[in-house]
Structures are given as structure tokens and as C-alpha cells.
Amino acid sequence: xxxxxxxxxxxxxxDRPSRKKPMFPVSxxxxxxLKHHGREVKLPVxxxxxxxxxxxxxxxxxxxxxxxxxxxxxxxxxxxxxREGLIRIYALLRTEGDMTFSKHLDVARIDYCAFGNSQPxxxxxxxxxxxxxxxYYIKVADASRIYGLELEHMLSPNxxxxxxxxxxxxxxxxPGIPGDVFIQQHLNRPDTNKIRIAKEFVKFxxxxxxxxxxxxxxxxFVIDITPDxxxxxxxxxxxxxxxxxxxxxxxxxxxxFFKENYPLVETTLKHLNRDxxxxxxxxxxxxxxxxxxxxxxxxxxxxxxxxxxxxSTPEKLQQLSGELSELHHRxxxxxxxxxxGQLVKEHLKVCLRKNLLLIPRxxxxxxx
Numbered sequence: 047x048x049x050x051x052x053x054x055x056x057x058x059x060x061d062r063p064s065r066k067k068p069m070f071p072v073s074x075x076x077x078x079x080l081k082h083h084g085r086e087v088k089l090p091v092x093x094x095x096x097x098x099x100x101x102x103x104x105x106x107x108x109x110x111x112x113x114x115x116x117x118x119x120x121x122x123x124x125x126x127x128x129r130e131g132l133i134r135i136y137a138l139l140r141t142e143g144d145m146t147f148s149k150h151l152d153v154a155r156i157d158y159c160a161f162g163n164s165q166p167x168x169x170x171x172x173x174x175x176x177x178x179x180x181x182y183y184i185k186v187a188d189a190s191r192i193y194g195l196e197l198e199h200m201l202s203p204n205x206x207x208x209x210x211x212x213x214x215x216x217x218x219x220x221p222g223i224p225g226d227v228f229i230q231q232h233l234n235r236p237d238t239n240k241i242r243i244a245k246e247f248v249k250f251x252x253x254x255x256x257x258x259x260x261x262x263x264x265x266x267f268v269i270d271i272t273p274d275x276x277x278x279x280x281x282x283x284x285x286x287x288x289x290x291x292x293x294x295x296x297x298x299x300x301x302x303f304f305k306e307n308y309p310l311v312e313t314t315l316k317h318l319n320r321d322x323x324x325x326x327x328x329x330x331x332x333x334x335x336x337x338x339x340x341x342x343x344x345x346x347x348x349x350x351x352x353x354x355x356x357x358s359t360p361e362k363l364q365q366l367s368g369e370l371s372e373l374h375h376r377x378x379x380x381x382x383x384x385x386x387g388q389l390v391k392e393h394l395k396v397c398l399r400k401n402l403l404l405i406p407r408x409x410x411x412x413x414x
Contacts, residue, residue, distance in 0.1 A: 067163050067292055070189040072210070075351045080192070080210050083344070087138060089211040091131035093186055096156065096167045098124055105157055115157040115168065129153045136171045139182055139207055139218055150175045163288045164191065164215075181219035190357045191215065193387075194287025196348050197257050200341045201334050204283055220285045222268025229264055229309045243269075243280045244314040248323055249330040250282040251301050256334060256397045258366075258390050260289035262301040264310075291386040292358045294365030296373065335401035338394070349394075352387030363389065370396075 072080075080086035099118035107113055120128060132153050137145050154172040159165065164185040172179040185191070187210050195217070199206040207218040223232065232238055246269075254262050266286035272279045289298070297303040302311050314323070338345055367389055371380040374396050383389045 067190070067288055069163070069186060070355075070357050072187050072189050072192065072213075073351070073355050076189060076192065076355065079347060079351055085208065086210050089131075089138070089209065089214055089216065090134045091128055091184070092211065093167070093184055093214045095128060095131070096158075096184060099156075099158070100124075102158060114161045115159050118156050118158050118167075120156075128156075132156075132169050133171070135184075135209075135216055136169070136180070136182060138209060139216065154179060164188065183217045183219065185215045185217065187213050187215040188288065189355060190290045190292055191287045193348070193352055193355075193357065194259060194284075194290030197259070197290065197390075198284060198287065200345050200348075201257050201337050202253055202284075203281070203333070203337075220268060220283055222270040222281075222283055222285075225264035225267045225269060225282070225310075226306065228269045229307075232269075233309055233313065237278075239277055239280075240313050241317045242278065243310070244317045245322075245326050246280045246282050247301070247307075247310045247314050248318065248326040252327050252330040253334065254284070254301055255299050256331065256394065258291040258299050258386075258393060259284060259287065260291070260293050260298045261286065262307075263304045264306040267301075290357070291366075291390050292362065294358075294362035294369075296366060296369040331398060332401050335398045335405060338398065339402075339405055349387060349391040353385065353391060355387055356385060358386040362386075 077086060096118075099120050102116040102118045105113050105115040105117050129152070133148050133151050134143075134145065136151065137143055137148050141147065150173055152172050152174050153169060155170040157168040157170070159168070167184045169182050169184065170179050171181070192208075192210065192215070195206050195208050198204060204220075209216040233240075233243070250262075250267070254260075262284060267282050267284050270281040270283060272281070293299070301307050302314075318326075363383070363386055366386075367380050367383055370389070370393060371377050374380065377396055379392050380389065380396065383392055
């Protein structure tokens with residue numbers, strides 16, 4: 047997407063996804079996939095259980111400002127049942143259900159966010175011995191989001207831990223500085239390496255577009271900062287997967303076109319030239335190709351299921367396949383797809399075909 051990156055911003059084209067994306071049910075085929083790969087487990091608490099709170103109070107940040115979250119409170123009888131179940135879920139996430147260390151864990155707080163599609167509950171688990179805390183999330187299981195989580199796990203440099211049970215989805219907390227906070231408070235600090243953050247933004251932009259992950263506005267990703275020899279490395283990680291191949295406009299799959307991300311785009315265009323941008327795009331596609339080859343059987347299984355599922359509308363499919371076909375020199379294969387899952391599979395082939403030809407064939411069936 048080099049030409050689009052260098053051409054600036056598409057001011058006339060709306061950069062907002064649909065106001066409310068519908069939730070898509072988990073099909074029986076996807077459910078069997080989740081069971082086979084250890085994602086589907088019996089959970090002691092379901093999403094609907096957490097909805098039975100008595101009242102809520104607005105949650106404020108450290109500066110005393112309102113957040114989009116509210117802390118919920120339960121009846122005492124409900125609380126004992128929910129508290130024990132939430133600790134067991136944390137053990138499932140972190141120690142595969144080993145409750146040996148759970149005696150010093152407690153639920154410090156449950157927050158609820160009515161904003162967005164998934165309306166998550168955020169669970170804060172605290173270590174009573176040293177007050178250290180961790181978070182995880184409980185949401186309604188949505189097929190779009192599950193496909194997005196799986197593709198992130200297999201095609202990105204990150205590994206994702208999540209569990210499902212019927213209509214409930216449990217996700218680990220992904221640590222990092224929220225993108226909007228990073229832009230406001232860190233981007234222009236003297237110790238920020240703007241060349242490295244620009245490089246990572248190009249790679250993140252490429253990852254999202256190739257696997258068609260949409261709506262990566264700055265508050266839907268975090269930036270992980272790692273101290274390195276004499277400097278810092280940056281990793282941008284998506285934290286919202288609701289918009290996995292749902293929208294019809296191709297610009298919504300390119301983080302560079304959201305106005306919330308313009309400071310990162312401007313930093314990129316200021317510090318990277320044409321050759322550097324192309325180099326980093328090629329590097330990312332090469333790494334995605336290696337990841338695809340390493341997990342090729344699992345990805346094929348997932349994409350075959352996705353290719354028979356409904357996770358968007360016919361109108362959006364027609365628009366996106368047409369725009370992608372035009373972008374890829376009127377590629378006919380992108381026009382022949384029957385749903386968004388097939389479009390993701392075909393787009394991966396189109397974007398990574400050149401890199402796949404350079405990788406030797408693997409003889410075994412091993413994957414990570």
C-alpha cells in the first residue's frame with residue numbers, strides 16, 4: 047500500500063466504520079475448531095451472570111476525569127458465586143486451571159463498558175500478598191471477533207490467549223500504552239525514537255491491511271515499549287477485533303486513513319523515505335508469510351470454516367471485493383468470492399504470493 051501511504055489522507059471519504067456492527071453467532075464448525083484447539087472450555091461464570099449487577103458508579107482515572115467505564119456492584123449472594131468463578135477463570139487463563147496459587151487471589155473490581163460492540167466486563171484480579179493486579183475481559187462471543195483473534199494469533203508477531211464457552215468470550219489483557227495516550231503524551235517527548243515508531247506504524251498498517259482487520263483507530267491499539275541497547279523498540283498491538291473483515295470500504299482496513307492516527311502518519315512521512323517504507327512493508331509481508339507457512343494447517347482449517355460463514359452483508363462484500371480488485375490491477379479472483387471469509391483467504395494469497403514463492407516447501411506437518 048505504498049502509493050496510498052505516500053498520497054496523504056483521503057479527506058473526502060468517510061473514515062468511520064458502521065455505527066453499530068451486528069453480532070454474528072458462533073457456528074457449529076467454528077465451535078468444533080475452538081474445541082479442537084483448546085479454546086472452548088467449561089467456564090464457571092458466563093457473560094449473562096455478570097449482567098445481574100445491582101447498580102454501578104462512574105469510574106474516574108488518576109486525574110479524576112470520567113472514563114467510559116463504570117464499576118458495578120452485586121448483591122452479596124450473587125457476589126460470592128461470581129467472585130469464586132472469576133478467580134477460577136483467571137486460573138484457567140494463566141495456569142490452565144491449576145488452583146494451587148488461587149488462595150492469595152481476589153477480585154478487586156469489576157468494570158463495565160457500554161460503549162462499542164462487545165460491551166465488555168473488565169475483571170481486576172489482585173494478589174492479596176503484594177497488591178499486584180492483573181486484568182482480563184469477559185464479552186459476548188462474536189464470530190467476527192473470534193476470527194480476528196485467531197488471525198492475530200497466527201499471522202502477527204503476538205500470541206493471544208482467549209477462551210470461549212457457548213455465548214461467552216474471555217480474553218487476556220493486552221498490555222501497552224493506548225495509542226491515543228501515546229500520541230498525546232509520548233510521541234513528541236525527546237526520548238521517543240520517532241524513526242522506530244514510524245517503522246512500526248508502517249508494519250502495523252501492513253499487517254492490518256493484508257489480513258483485513260478494520261477500525262484501528264488510535265484507541266483500538268496499544269503501543270508496547272521495550273528498552274533496547276541504548277534506545278527503545280516499539281510494538282503496536284491491536285486490542286479490538288470486532289471489525290475483522292466486516293466493512294466495505296478498503297480505507298477502513300488501513301490505519302493510515304483514520305484522522306485519530308494522523309500524527310503517526312505525519313511522523314512516518316517526515317522520517318521515512320519511499321525506499322524505507324517499501325522495505326518495511328516487504329519485511330512485514332515476509333514475516334507474515336513465514337508465520338502462515340508455520341501454521342498453515344491451522345490457518346487453512348480456520349479459513350475454510352470462515353469461507354462458509356456469514357460475518358458481513360452482501361453489499362459490503364461487493365464493495366470491498368470491487369475496491370480490492372481495482373487496487374490489485376483488476377484481480378478477477380477477488381471478484382469471484384462468495385463471502386468475507388473467502389475474500390480474506392484470496393487477499394492473503396494476492397498479497398503474499400510473491401513471498402510464498404521464495405520460501406522452500408516444508409515436508410512435515412509441524413507447526414507452532
